[in-house]
Amino acid sequence: MQATIHNEFLTLTVDTHGAEAVSLKNAAGEEMLWQADPAIWKRHAPILFPWTGKLVDGTFAAKGKTWKGGQHGFARDLEHTLLRAEGDTIQLELRADDAIKAERFPYDFVLTSTFRLEGKTVHHTLQVTNPGTEELRFGIGFHPAFNVPFDEKHTTTDYEFRFDRPESPVILDASPNGLLSGKSYYQWKNQQAIQLTDDLFANDSFCMAGLRIGKKFGTKLSGKASILGGVILIGIGLEIFISGMMG
DSSP states (O other): OEEEEEOSSEEEEEETBTTEEEEEEETTOOBOBOOOOTTTOOOSSOEEBSOOSOOGGGEEEETTEEEEOOTTBSGGGSBOEEEEEETTEEEEEEEOOHHHHHHTOOSOOEEEEEEEEETTEEEEEEEEEOOSSSOOOOOOEEOOOBOSSSSTTOOGGGEEEEEEEEEOOEEEOOTTTSSOOSOEEESOSSEEEEEOOTTTTTTSOOOEESOOTTOOEEEEETTTEEEEEEEEEETTEEEEEEEEEEO
8 A cells, every 4th residue: 555645845655565665756746766677676765674784694593593584674575554644744653463573573663664744855764662671672774766867957977975074984895795794995085975976886885884973964966956864873884864855
């Protein structure tokens, strides 16, 4: 099931399967989210929970048992309960039930995903609540994909990934299998913006460390669009929380 909210600037559609945003259009009707071409990548903007990235040998140990787990957890592959879809807000929830605790993850949790429109900004907030008495350890992340370029007037190089101040991120090597190798290096030093190119992610991704947690990021299209967000550093690396898009 899908739910849609809109204002004068943006129209956002979210699917209850995975609590995943599947469409974000500006006032001109231009689609800003990747449309899940299965020949390239079949998702739009999945949420990552209760871990991010891959597990060594595809397993983790908990409560004296070995559990199998795929990449980026399982929240993106399950149906979430729609709590609210009205006005400027869509809110969904995933609760650990008996099947999840028996087959996937042996802990109680409540994952609440809230999308809210505010002018030209989309706020997406994830909240994890522990309803039990046991310690709850988890990883969490965001994985939005954008439909760059947004229109025929621009190319990939018109966009840039922008920090709010110069940064020198340490790149933690995770090639070739998506697991940390123990190696690290600098790709950029004292840079406030990284220009996008068609081959920037030829090696899949960059796992950045050494950034100032809680600072804000942006991705900017010259004279066109801006995406603002914060960062969460979790276990294997950095996930970027995209919390807004300017049209």
